[in-house]
Amino acid sequence: MRIEEADPKGLVRESYRIEGITLGECKSIFVDWALSLPVDAPMKDALRALIAHYATGAPDHPMSGVMEQGLLAPDTPKRKGGRAARVGLA
Structure with missing residues (x-):
């Protein structure tokens, strides 16, 4: 995947340019990044x-840790809706 596709708004790129950025700020940027993906x-x-x-060039940056944690998150479960979710498939 090209970096432009992975970071369409440049949010992650900019987070690495902010001097003194905190873990909390990185988490907030991460959420914005995730919502900006198609x-x-x-x-x-x-x-x-x-x-x-x-x-890899900034392993101690707080955003590096946030992204590593993002990889550990479980995949989003698929939603079952309607009657099948209530009574199962017949």
């Missing part, structure tokens, strides 16, 4: 690309 974008692939591009 719905069908593979988030973990995007995170891997961003980590390879930014975190």
